[in-house]
Amino acid sequence: MFPSRDSLLLGVLLISAIGVHSESIPCKVKDQKYGKVCVCTADYCDYLENPVLTDEDEWFLISSSKQGLRFSTTSGKFGSEDKVTLQDYVEPTTESENESILSNLIDEVVASAFTLESRESSITRSVTLKLNRTKTYQRMVGFGGSYTGAVTYLVESFKQSELADHLYKSFYAEDGLGFNLMRIPIGGSDFDFNAWSYAEEEGNTLLSDMDELHEKDVNKVAQIKRLIEVCENKNLLVKGAAWSAPPWMKTNNKWTGFGRLKRDYYQTWADYHLRWIKLMEANGIPIWAISTGNEPLNGIFFMYFVRFMSMGWTPQTQAIWLNDYLGPTLRNSEFKDIILFGNDDQRYSFPHWFKMMNRTRPSSVDYLDGLSLHWYWDEIFGNSFIEQTTEYAPDKILIVSESCIGDKPWQAAAPLLGSWERGEKYARDYLLNIRLGFHGWIDWNIALDEEGGPNYVDNTVDAPVIVNTTTFEEFYKQPMFYTIGHFSKLVPEGSVRIDAVPSNVNLDSVAFLRPDNKIAAVLFNSGRADLDITLVDSVRGQFIVNVPAKSIHTLLYS
């Protein structure tokens, strides 16, 4: 028969039945080499208005799947005996939509809508997920991405400014992913056209050029201000990190390689951070946090592999700089409340880095409000690295401050357009680290080009949005974009993680009690079979929903 039209129509009926707001705009699907992406152009981009629950028993589900669902919506009621079956994405037929066929089909679909058994999938697994809102864990800070020189360049190159607004809103507006965190490099990073910093002129210890934006920062700052404006983002939390001091402050007088900060410039480098915070604030971007520096081990152990801007620190030298220079400089300034993050490097350095810092300067770790982690070695180094950290320093804010795919020799170092598997990799690690107690997550570049750059040493990787640089008139939202959104969109700052216990391994989940007292839960079915999920809430009761194979969902209810 017409299975695709059936489900298309059913979708239309469901959507009108639950009253999704008209501002929601569906994904414009495009098949790419590795799967489906959603296309945004100056005059079209997909958004999803946040659900408004109308009564206490209502639940609302946002879904994405390998097959092609992208933030599709379903709703139902607690206490209903009937299982709600979520239809997976079905390829549209090549014929254009035809009103007469559609109207002929309506009766048929209405008749069969609630007895749908057309799903061909051979096996259905089942799981019970119990949520307990009285058993609470960490309070979330939020989610975000990074605004690098590469992003700035891509946005500058867009043919229409509307496309830039769509990029901003896709990530930072409520109808987009609802991001509230952003990481920006202090000076350059590898995702730029060259290495750069403020005060590059040899011996400029007065940092005399730091009253004005560097030419490389002018457009970046203007773009971020526009982002805040169009996204109506009232509390964007911006976190800065320096990749390297200018060469003259370093032992090797180079941007990269085995080089550390010269002792003579410890105070200068602390002042540099304070001046940068002032400069950004004066230019309309208040800074929430800084770290002690990006990946300090790059300039110590990995200098043969890392060819981009980096500056080496040992825990001992960093403890001295933080305790005797940066910490006091910031805490005695008008920016004394700035959040300070330590480490900004990989799992294998947790928690020894902090223990060794404390051995050198016993109160150095007290200067740190938070610890930030780069996810790249999460799959190789076990959870104990993080568990020991939360045991050692239980009061610190834990943030993943960098994640992307394509950094390893065994991974394609370029975007895989449409790759659901890369989206799944994100889902697995977000779930894992959030369960380990992380309070927030900042992804790496929000957008890159088709090659995974620009990057001045060709350290190319994937990103949640890929820009078409042939035309600069469209960009593609990768599956990773939606996966991240399943965590960020309905989990605002201040949400508290609650107990979410699945009865078996067929489902992976985390859940939160939001500041508005609603529950948001991420449900991840990575299996090849569809899954009956019986959701049991300690207050609300239960319901059953059947979700397709290879799908991820965000559930919301009161």
Ligand SMILES: *[C@@H]1O[C@H](CO)[C@@H](O)[C@H](O)[C@H]1NC(C)=O
């Ligand atoms: C719709 O389909 C009918 C019958 O298949 C055809 O005659 C008609 O031209 C189609 N209309 C459009 C607008 O494609």
Ligand SMILES: *[C@@H]1O[C@H](CO)[C@@H](O)[C@H](O)[C@H]1NC(C)=O
């Ligand atoms: C929920 O968690 C609380 C606090 O840990 C516990 O006392 C209670 O028994 C739990 N409820 C259920 C239904 O498991």
Ligand SMILES: *[C@@H]1O[C@H](CO)[C@@H](O)[C@H](O)[C@H]1NC(C)=O
């Ligand atoms: C830091 O070192 C001091 C002195 O050695 C010790 O008393 C303290 O417990 C240490 N603190 C942490 C958090 O390790």
Ligand SMILES: *[C@@H]1O[C@H](CO)[C@@H](O)[C@H](O)[C@H]1NC(C)=O
């Ligand atoms: C970018 O746009 C060009 C021109 O429309 C098109 O040929 C090309 O396939 C697009 N690139 C991707 C990755 O879709």
